[in-house]
Amino acid sequence: MFLLFDNQLTLRIHLGIYGKWNVSEIDPEAIPDPVGQVRARFISGQNLADLRGPTVCEVLTKAEVKVVEKRLGPDPLNPDRDGTEQERFVQKVLSSKTAIGLLLMNQDVIAGIGNVYRAEILFRAKIDPHRPGNTLQASEVEEIWRDAVDLLKVGVKTGFMITRDELRTKRPKRADRNFVYKREGLPCRVCSTNISIEIMAARKLYFCVGCQIN
Numbered sequence: 001m002f003l004l005f006d007n008q009l010t011l012r013i014h015l016g017i018y019g020k021w022n023v024s025e026i027d028p029e030a031i032p033d034p035v036g037q038v039r040a041r042f043i044s045g046q047n048l049a050d051l052r053g054p055t056v057c058e059v060l061t062k063a064e065v066k067v068v069e070k071r072l073g074p075d076p077l078n079p080d081r082d083g084t085e086q087e088r089f090v091q092k093v094l095s096s097k098t099a100i101g102l103l104l105m106n107q108d109v110i111a112g113i114g115n116v117y118r119a120e121i122l123f124r125a126k127i128d129p130h131r132p133g134n135t136l137q138a139s140e141v142e143e144i145w146r147d148a149v150d151l152l153k154v155g156v157k158t159g160f161m162i163t164r165d166e167l168r169t170k171r172p173k174r175a176d177r178n179f180v181y182k183r184e185g186l187p188c189r190v191c192s193t194n195i196s197i198e199i200m201a202a203r204k205l206y207f208c209v210g211c212q213i214n
């Protein structure tokens with residue numbers, strides 16, 4: 001996340017696994033002191049947001065932003081009218097022998113996809129997470145990108161990582177939001193095969209053998 005201040009300085013935040021915003025309503029006349037390790041605080045009228053536990057929280061100059069942006073992979077939440085970001089992502093995947101399940105977790109390849117979206121996007125695209133990037137079709141990689149753009153927008157709008165389209169406008173319980181994430185051993189919502197789990201590069205990977213591998 002990049003927040004631009006007065007057109008000069010940018011606050012860059014990466015929530016990582018433990019980062020969290022706590023939003024509360026306050027009396028603007030009696031603003032409470034920060035409790036614990038608050039890294040950033042925003043106040044607007046009666047609303048207060050405290051940031052705790054992010055992996056990154058730093059103030060950058062314009063020049064420093066350029067350096068970070070170059071280092072980070074394409075970001076599905078960035079405006080991409082000319083398709084440059086999508087094309088960068090497609091080329092990075094197609095030129096790599098690494099499994100697509102790992103590529104989606106690599107911030108150099110695509111920014112902002114965590115463990116939930118990695119599993120869900122590959123399920124929705126019916127792609128085996130173990131396939132090396134260079135064995136995918138360009139059209140498959142483009143579909144992954146478009147779905148990431150779509151799902152992340154839903155996430156930002158609703159505050160929930162909902163990947164079942166029919167539940168987008170509802171407020172589904174955690175157990176109902178996804179197809180495969182944290183559903184190991186439960187029947188697939190599409191083909192009824194029990195959802196699989198394995199450890200891929202120290203992170204849990206969820207997928208459906210019926211939909212994605214057979």
Ligand SMILES: [Zn+2]
Nearest residue numbers: 188191208211
């Ligand atoms: Zn399935």
